[in-house]
Amino acid sequence: MTAFSSLTGRLLVAMPGIDDDRFRHAVILVCAHDDEHAMGLRLDQPAPGVTLSEVLKKLDTPVSEAMSDRAVLIGGPVERERGFVLHTDDWTNGDVTLSFGDGLALTGTRDALTAMSDAEHGPAQSILLLGYAGWGEGQLEEELGENVWLTADADPALIFDADYTTKWARALAGLGVDAARLSAQSGRA
Numbered sequence: 001m002t003a004f005s006s007l008t009g010r011l012l013v014a015m016p017g018i019d020d021d022r023f024r025h026a027v028i029l030v031c032a033h034d035d036e037h038a039m040g041l042r043l044d045q046p047a048p049g050v051t052l053s054e055v056l057k058k059l060d061t062p063v064s065e066a067m068s069d070r071a072v073l074i075g076g077p078v079e080r081e082r083g084f085v086l087h088t089d090d091w092t093n094g095d096v097t098l099s100f101g102d103g104l105a106l107t108g109t110r111d112a113l114t115a116m117s118d119a120e121h122g123p124a125q126s127i128l129l130l131g132y133a134g135w136g137e138g139q140l141e142e143e144l145g146e147n148v149w150l151t152a153d154a155d156p157a158l159i160f161d162a163d164y165t166t167k168w169a170r171a172l173a174g175l176g177v178d179a180a181r182l183s184a185q186s187g188r189a
Contacts (some may be wrong), residue, residue, distance in 0.1 A: 006033045006034060007030045007155055008031065008032055008100050008101065009100050009104065010029075010151050010152065011028065011030070011153070011154050012026070012028040012029075012030060012149040012150070013026075013027055013149065013150040013175070014051070014069065014148070015029075015148055015174055016182045017148075017163065019148075022077050023042075023133075024075075025039060025044070025150075026044060026168070026169050027042070027043045028043065029041050029043055029086070029154060029159060031086075031100055031132075032098065032100065034139065037137060039105075039132055039133070040132065040133055040134075041075040041076065041084065041110065041133070041169060042071075042075055042076050042133060043127075043158075043160070044073075045073055045074045046072070046073055046074070046131055046164055047073060047088050048071040050071070050074055050130075051068070051070060051072065052067050052071065052128055055113075056116075061110075061113050061114050061117060062084075062114070062117045071164070072129070073127060073128070073129045073130070073164075074130055074131060075129030075130055076131045076132040077133065078131055078173040079131050080132075081129035082108065082130065083113075084108050084129045085104050085106070085108070085112035085115075086104070087104075087106075087116070087123035087125060087127040088105065088117070089104060090123055091115050091121070091123040093107050093109060093111050093115075096108070096160045097110075101154050102154065106122075112126075116128070116162040125156065126165065127160060150175060152174055152175050153174075155174060158171060158174070
């Protein structure tokens with residue numbers, strides 16, 4: 001029996017042969033992982049036709065010029081109507097903020113949206129995501145054993161940048177893997 005090793009604060013990078021179209025070329029930040037479940041946010045899939053400024057205006061939240069074209073991401077297929085703000089941990093909101101990894105935090109309240117607009121007191125970097133990816137007991141470990149995911153260190157530059165179309169290839173490159181050379185075939189040695 002192997003000891004449990006948490007992937008909290010690490011990236012999951014989808015292998016080309018993944019059977020689930022919802023995760024093709026996905027880069028997912030694992031926000032929580034224990035022996036009973038795992039929760040992560042996909043970092044590379046903008047929600048079609050939704051901008052951060054539109055969401056903030058609907059919620060009567062101040063919108064800064066810098067936010068006018070920022071995308072809202074689809075964090076995963078679970079609870080897509082629920083919003084999460086992934087941000088640096090230089091801003092937190094008490095018990096409702098989950099701090100994890102190296103300098104990262106997650107808040108699911110309206111206060112976090114307001115903080116995103118506050119350049120002086122809010123987080124240095126932030127993203128609004130709708131939904132999340134979730135795994136039940138042992139499910140993520142099973143997928144890792146089937147070579148569905150590679151794991152990588154979380155890189156804030158990759159996490160928070162807005163170049164969504166190349167994020168998967170860049171995450172692989174950070175592992176020393178050329179995306180063009182990866183095969184969709186999997187196997188075990």
